[in-house]
Amino acid sequence: MSTFPARAVVDLDAIAGNVGHLASLAPTSEVMAVVKADAYGHGLVASARAAQAGGATWLGVAQLAEALTLRAHGVTGRILTWIFAPGAPLESALAAGLDVSVGAPWALEEVVSAARFSGRTARVHLKVDTGLGRGGMFLDSWSAVLADALRAQADGAVEIVGVWSHLASAEDVTSPVTDAQLAVFVEAVARAEAGGAHLEVRHLANSAATLVNPAMHFDLVRPGLAVFGLSPIPGRTPAELGLTPAMRLEAEIMLVKEAVAGQGVSYGHTYTTDRATLLADIPLGYADGIPRAASGVGPVDVDGRRLTVAGRVCMDQFVLDLGPDSDARAGDVAVLFGPGDDGEPTVGDWAEATGTIPYEIVTRLGARVPRVFVGSAGRPASEQRAQESAW
CATH class of the missing domain: 2.40.37.10 (Lyase, Ornithine Decarboxylase; Chain A, domain 1)
Structure with missing residues (x-):
């Protein structure tokens, strides 16, 4: 029994229900539930399993360590990871069957090296910076790395299975920035397809775009905050968006x-x-x-x-x-x-009161606060019985 005098009670059925709702908004797309940052503070492994129970066919995490943790806990299915520095243990990533993002020339070099060393073909998603000005490569340099990746694909070292990007202001469907990013993304996909990339997924939509911008859905949507029932759109409550805070x-x-x-x-x-x-x-x-x-x-x-x-x-x-x-x-x-x-x-009330965003309120919740899981989505019956007896 926990001796800590506070707890974060996480409803796994709400997570599964949110994923199901998001999937219904993008019926021709697969769903990647983004569970980075310890599932936005909700608990990585349990939340990932609940998301899969709700229909997520992919999981996404920023940090390589989180992807390896999921595998270590027996979480199966496609998992994409996108943040690692030079010298990261990419051989371990490939051995774990992870998809990895390539957003810089050095990243491709290290992925190819790991693939050749391990004798495994690396599944890569080439990240294009469509205008956020953060991760990935702008289109010209991205195209040069694409050419290198296509040569590595011909050698069997990699398989280019995805092209992806991040949006700067997806919550604003009238934003010219969003329209410009979409145009760059479409061009990047066209270049990859013309070159012979083996694309399985093209993904651009975050939570906000999944909820309000079907033009961004492509083959795969990539919601994060909305998976946990929180609104990514200022002025719109979770209930208005069909979401249940978890x-x-x-x-x-x-x-x-x-x-x-x-x-x-x-x-x-x-x-x-x-x-x-x-x-x-x-x-x-x-x-x-x-x-x-x-x-x-x-x-x-x-x-x-x-x-x-x-x-x-x-x-x-x-x-x-x-x-x-x-x-x-x-x-x-x-x-x-x-x-x-x-x-x-609500989380939204706390964000408004403290001048921040809902993302920060839940992700900053400390590790010493116990996460108490309720609901059955994705949970082995033995885990549920053990927790019930503990509390």
Whole structure:
């Protein structure tokens, strides 16, 4: 049994349901569920299995280490990884049957070397920078690497199975940037096909494009945040997009005590009580991923009442002013965020309050906060029984 006085409850059935919904929006495309960054903070392996149960035929992770972790836990199917530095253990990637991205000339050289050393043909996705100005190569240099990759394909060292890119502002379907990126991507695909690449998938659509821009769907859509039921589109709630948030973050109240009017609260006394009241100590802090920017603004539900973080968020805890009439006691549960169905704050509420985006709220959640999985999607029955007995 966990001794940590807080938990992130992750609904695996919600993850599976979100993937099914996303698949229905792109009926002629396969779905790659992006589970990078520990599945956006939701737990890598369990979330990956739930996504597959919901219909994802591919998984995507940024870091090579996460892809190898999935394989080590017996996760099968196609897995693409795209971030690695020179000298990465690409032989291990090929032995694990991973697809790898090539976004620079040196990357192709190292993939080809690993393939020849191991005697395995590498499955590569050539990444073109269509205008984001981040990973991948701009079209002219990409075309030069394409030519090298085609020669390596002819030698049997690689198979060019994908062309892909990242969008800069997919949530805005009227953006000229999005239209320009689409045009560059179509040209890159045409060059690869004309050269004889063995393309299985062409993929451009992230969560936002999957939800609102069918022109971007191609053979494969690549949702990430939306898999976990969160909205990638400012001004649109998950419910409006047909999504169910999968995480609920809650903590047990550690202490309730009386305080007089004029009592300063937490470091720097940036908050002072304006009447005799009750203060509650909540055992989560910035070491657990609670933004320090939530000081004075973070919303928390206690007994159906929405309160606000009183004073500064500390490393391991923060304080709530319960008011003088609260019946809350130590051991009661405070809810930082959840789906919002019962009136509790949402991830979107936390993002708005702290001036950031939903992605950051969930991905920064600390490793010491236990992930408690509910639902059966993708879970062996033995795992479900073991957790139920533990909690």
